[in-house]
Amino acid sequence: xxxxxxxxxxxxxxxxxxxxxxxxxxxxxxxxxxxxxxxxxxxxxxxxxxxxxxxxxxxxxxxxxxxxxxxxxxxxxxxxxxxxxxxxxxxxxxxxxxxxxxxxxxxxxxxxxxxxxxxxxxxxxxxxxxxxxxxxxxxxxxxxxxxxxxxxxxxxxxxxxxxxxxxxxxxxxxxxxxxxxxxxxxxxxxxxxxxxxxxxxxxxxxxxxxxxxxxxxxxxxxxxxxxxxxxxxxxxxxxxxxxxxxxxxxxxxxxxxxxxxxxxxxxxxxxxxxxxxxxxxxxxxxxxxxxxxxxxxxxxxxxxxxxxxxxxxxxxxxxxxxxxxxxxxxxxxxxxxxxxxxxxxxxxxxxxxxxxxxxxxxxxxxxxxxxxxxxxxxxxxxxxxxxxxxxxxxxxxxxxxxxxxxxxxxxxxxxxxxxxxxxxxxxxxxxxxxxxxxxxxxxxxxxxxxxxxxxxxxxxxxx
Amino acid sequence: xxxxxxxxxxxxxxxxxxxxxxxxxxxxxxxxxxxxxxxxxxxxxxxxxxxxxxxxxxxxxxxxxxxxxxxxxxxxxxxxxxxxxxxxxxxxxxxxxxxxxxxxxxxxxxxxxxxxxxxxxxxxxxxxxxxxxxxxxxxxxxxxxxxxxxxxxxxxxxxxxxxxxxxxxxxxxxxxxxxxxxxxxxxxxxxxxxxxxxxxxxxxxxxxxxxxxxxxxxxxxxxxxxxxxxxxxxxxxxxxxxxxxxxxxxxxxxxxxxxxxxxxxxxxxxxxxxxxxxxxxxxxxxxxxxxxxxxxxxxxxxxxxxxxxxxxxxxxxxxxxxxxxxxxxxxxxxxxxxxxxxxxxxxxxxxxxxxxxxxxxxxxxxxxxxxxxxxxxxxxxxxxxxxxxxxxxxxxxxxxxxxxxxxxxxxxxxxxxxxxxxxxxxxxxxxxxxxxxxxxxxxxxxxxxxxxxxxxxxxxxxx
Numbered sequence: 063x064x065x066x067x068x069x070x071x072x073x074x075x076x077x078x079x080x081x082x083x084x085x086x087x088x089x090x091x092x093x094x095x096x097x098x099x100x101x102x103x104x105x106x107x108x109x110x111x112x113x114x115x116x117x118x119x120x121x122x123x124x125x126x127x128x129x130x131x132x133x134x135x136x137x138x139x140x141x142x143x144x145x146x147x148x149x150x151x152x153x154x155x156x157x158x159x160x161x162x163x164x165x166x167x168x169x170x171x172x173x174x175x176x177x178x179x180x181x182x183x184x185x186x187x188x189x190x191x192x193x194x195x196x197x198x199x200x201x202x203x204x205x206x207x208x209x210x211x212x213x214x215x216x217x218x219x220x221x222x223x224x225x226x227x228x229x230x231x232x233x234x235x236x237x238x239x240x241x242x243x244x245x246x247x248x249x250x251x252x253x254x255x256x257x258x259x260x261x262x263x264x265x266x267x268x269x270x271x272x273x274x275x276x277x278x279x280x281x282x283x284x285x286x287x288x289x290x291x292x293x294x295x296x297x298x299x300x301x302x303x304x305x306x307x308x309x310x311x312x313x314x315x316x317x318x319x320x321x322x323x324x325x326x327x328x329x330x331x332x333x334x335x336x337x338x339x340x341x342x343x344x345x346x347x348x349x350x351x352x353x354x355x356x357x358x359x360x361x362x363x364x365x366x367x368x369x370x371x372x373x374x375x376x377x378x379x380x381x382x383x384x385x386x387x388x389x390x391x392x393x394x395x396x397x398x399x400x401x402x403x404x405x406x407x408x409x410x411x412x413x414x415x416x417x418x419x420x421x422x423x424x425x426x427x428x429x430x431x432x433x434x435x436x437x438x439x440x441x442x443x444x445x446x447x448x449x450x451x452x453x454x455x456x457x458x459x460x461x462x463x464x465x466x467x468x469x470x471x472x473x474x475x476x477x478x479x480x481x482x483x484x485x486x487x488x489x490x491x492x493x494x495x496x497x498x499x500x501x502x503x504x505x506x507x508x509x510x511x512x513x514x515x516x517x518x519x520x521x522x523x524x525x
Numbered sequence: 526x527x528x529x530x531x532x533x534x535x536x537x538x539x540x541x542x543x544x545x546x547x548x549x550x551x552x553x554x555x556x557x558x559x560x561x562x563x564x565x566x567x568x569x570x571x572x573x574x575x576x577x578x579x580x581x582x583x584x585x586x587x588x589x590x591x592x593x594x595x596x597x598x599x600x601x602x603x604x605x606x607x608x609x610x611x612x613x614x615x616x617x618x619x620x621x622x623x624x625x626x627x628x629x630x631x632x633x634x635x636x637x638x639x640x641x642x643x644x645x646x647x648x649x650x651x652x653x654x655x656x657x658x659x660x661x662x663x664x665x666x667x668x669x670x671x672x673x674x675x676x677x678x679x680x681x682x683x684x685x686x687x688x689x690x691x692x693x694x695x696x697x698x699x700x701x702x703x704x705x706x707x708x709x710x711x712x713x714x715x716x717x718x719x720x721x722x723x724x725x726x727x728x729x730x731x732x733x734x735x736x737x738x739x740x741x742x743x744x745x746x747x748x749x750x751x752x753x754x755x756x757x758x759x760x761x762x763x764x765x766x767x768x769x770x771x772x773x774x775x776x777x778x779x780x781x782x783x784x785x786x787x788x789x790x791x792x793x794x795x796x797x798x799x800x801x802x803x804x805x806x807x808x809x810x811x812x813x814x815x816x817x818x819x820x821x822x823x824x825x826x827x828x829x830x831x832x833x834x835x836x837x838x839x840x841x842x843x844x845x846x847x848x849x850x851x852x853x854x855x856x857x858x859x860x861x862x863x864x865x866x867x868x869x870x871x872x873x874x875x876x877x878x879x880x881x882x883x884x885x886x887x888x889x890x891x892x893x894x895x896x897x898x899x900x901x902x903x904x905x906x907x908x909x910x911x912x913x914x915x916x917x918x919x920x921x922x923x924x925x926x927x928x929x930x931x932x933x934x935x936x937x938x939x940x941x942x943x944x945x946x947x948x949x950x951x952x953x954x955x956x957x958x959x960x961x962x963x964x965x966x967x968x969x970x971x972x973x974x975x976x977x978x979x980x981x982x983x984x985x986x987x988x
Contacts, residue, residue, distance in 0.1 A: 209705030210673065210677045210705075213928075214674070239928075242672030242673075242927055242931075243927060244928075343874075344878070346793070346919075347816055350792075350793050350918075351706075411807065411932055414806050450806050455813075456809075456810065456813070463706075463816075463926035464674045464705055465705040468705075469871065
């Protein structure tokens with residue numbers, strides 16, 4: 063197989079939002095950038111499914127909300143506007159297989175669990191305010207908080223079992239993991255980077271408040287279209303060799319000789335690239351201790367949003383599962399009607415053991431339990447099974463296991479020679495979100511610009 | 526580059542003890558086996574350093590003890606005998622920079638901490654007896670024990686700070702990690718697989734009781750010499766493609782078409798191989814949630830074991846570090862004198878940030894603190910920095926982060942099509958030890974023999 067070798071100032075590995083933003087900034091600074099992407103499409107963890115008639119639905123990351131200035135700024139620059147997530151009508155809360163309407167301010171779960179939940183939420187927010195999102199290991203209680211799982215903290219500090227259940231459901235919905243998987247400090251860092259737990263879990267005034275018209279992947283597509291050089295698709299990067307002042311990036315079918323590299327792949331993928339010289343042990347351990355959440359994002363498409371007729375919003379939070387959180391994910395005009403079910407954390411791990419038909423049945427059974435038998439016969443049923451995707455391996459994002467932030471945190475954004483790190487996991491605001499992908503890409507592009515300027519490398523290569 | 530393609534019944538990835546034992550068993554069963562090894566030597570995490578005059582010292586795994594029947598049986602078959610780890614004289618215990626002699630049965634750490642330590646040890650042993658090492662997720666309290674770090678358990682159940690310190694030192698020495706890194710259930714599974722915590726931490730009547738004459742790597746070398754086909758060195762495996770009833774193993778410079786594969790690489794390396802079809806998400810997540818410990822094994826060689834003159838055994842346990850545990854690692858005849866210092870866990874992570882000269886100075890400063898200024902001027906100073914080794918990436922072994930055993934444990938030994946899994950991490954006795962490497966290799970060889978017999982594949986290929 064003949065491998066063509068190209069030259070460029072900078073190579074960006076990954077054509078998700080983080081990589082495309084980095085490439086855009088680097089190109090704007092006058093650098094010759096090559097974006098290499100393993101998949102045959104751009105967008106990374108964002109993906110639009112075409113429903114015909116100009117309608118789409120998002121199979122990957124989709125929500126945005128107050129405080130997510132970076133992704134909203136980029137979208138606005140591209141002419142992509144937002145619309146409100148459907149949030150009219152009653153939401154359902156299902157505990158132990160029993161679903162009831164849950165009107166804001168009128169919880170039926172009982173006073174004690176409600177108070178207990180709110181106190182825990184406040185306690186986590188208060189602790190999070192002491193965690194600098196850009197350096198969680200510097201928090202005054204970093205060692206103590208990093209030495210335990212969030213699950214340990216919940217068992218210790220939340221007396222009401224029902225409140226613990228509600229918090230577990232929130233953790234699953236926001237991070238797609240179980241409280242026992244993750245360092246308490248990591249959750250606090252994410253809360254700190256996302257303003258408050260309430261903001262993270264909420265639709266109205268929260269991180270699920272809005273969606274992008276035309277779908278979130280549109281942002282990546284438009285960024286890619288405007289690059290001087292289109293991303294090179296279908297070229298998974300296998301090896302990055304640094305030798306003197308050059309870096310050679312070996313992808314399937316393509317080799318690029320360059321000065322600087324920005325790797326945007328999530329940790330489980332970044333750890334599979336063969337780096338020469340090898341990654342220092344601190345960074346290798348960081349990647350080995352940052353697994354990714356487990357999500358199946360399931361979409362059932364109906365002729366119309368029939369649940370709205372009975373005054374339901376389509377939003378559900380369930381401890382019963384396998385769907386742990388549901389939304390009305392219809393297009394702005396409500397045509398067609400689309401139910402979105404997130405199967406996350408432990409529920410997702412179990413669902414992955416089933417064949418596709420059984421997964422579909424299990425999810426539609428949830429929808430039918432909440433919205434009636436009509437839910438059993440969608441026109442279409444789509445699943446984004448992100449942990450089965452070779453070039454993602456887990457969603458929404460990488461998370462830190464106990465002991466990792468305090469042992470290896472300083473490695474997160476530290477360049478490895480001429481290799482710089484981006485991707486939503488390296489963000490300091492909205493860690494793991496599309497917004498974090500943007501700021502991480504911008505930060506890495508800034509590092510590379512500064513380094514190239516310092517070296518005067520531009521003149522040599524680009525002229 | 527021309528790649529030669531070979532054919533074989535079975536390919537074994539990795540020429541450590543686990544791979545070589547598997548290959549030996551497969552060859553004995555009449556199968557044509559090819560062992561592919563990334564390094565230019567056999568032995569994996571065992572390594573002898575030649576000191577001249579027929580003397581060696583072990584830079585990798587070296588100890589064995591009561592109950593380790595498998596490795597001792599294999600060694601005996603090869604004519605490799607054992608000798609007792611030097612254990613005469615007083616050992617030192619250093620707390621907060623103050624080292625004192627620690628005679629068995631006469632602790633000076635105080636009655637309360639001693640009682641507290643022994644109670645915690647008994648409690649862990651009692652819990653471990655309820656954990657089946659072959660399926661820790663089936664323990665009655667598996668979810669609760671897997672949902673917390675060992676650190677959380679220590680803080681909760683061990684009142685005496687000094688006892689907690691001693692237990693932390695034991696964890697570092699036995700697992701090369703910090704208590705906050707690891708699932709309590711994992712530690713219990715390892716204790717269950719190693720009989721008792723006391724056995725794991727002890728020299729006399731424990732896992733450090735004996736060493737192999739000629740060094741542990743001799744076992745691997747002799748196994749390799751007796752294989753019909755010598756291991757192919759310097760061929761890191763990059764990709765394993767399953768297609769119908771054939772498997773193609775792509776290594777640098779060599780491709781082998783085969784029926785079955787045994788992967789023995791530790792988790793951080795196994796996760797970097799490109800599997801087609803991809804690993805199922807459960808197994809991919811298991812590997813992503815099994816980082817490896819951090820160890821620098823430091824060896825200072827002196828004309829003679831001068832510490833013995835003052836009645837010291839050479840054994841030290843220290844909370845001060847960077848050396849956390851030391852041994853007299855001289856050859857059987859005490860010539861030359863060799864001090865072994867294990868820098869493990871957090872101490873190791875910090876030492877890795879220093880250049881080699883500073884690492885050496887830090888370790889020798891420890892030795893001098895304990896044994897006098899004579900220790901500052903060894904004839905030779907050797908370091909096995911296993912997390913910097915590209916083809917190990919962490920020692921002693923992979924460990925399970927919280928939530929991993931209960932979420933992904935059943936994937937540990939489940940074959941991926943025609944790929945079987947060995948290596949010390951997959952053992953059900955002496956998990957992570959050389960003994961575990963042997964039984965894991967034998968188990969995987971048995972799986973492959975049974976599968977090949979069932980398919981009648983032998984006749985097709987080997988005839």
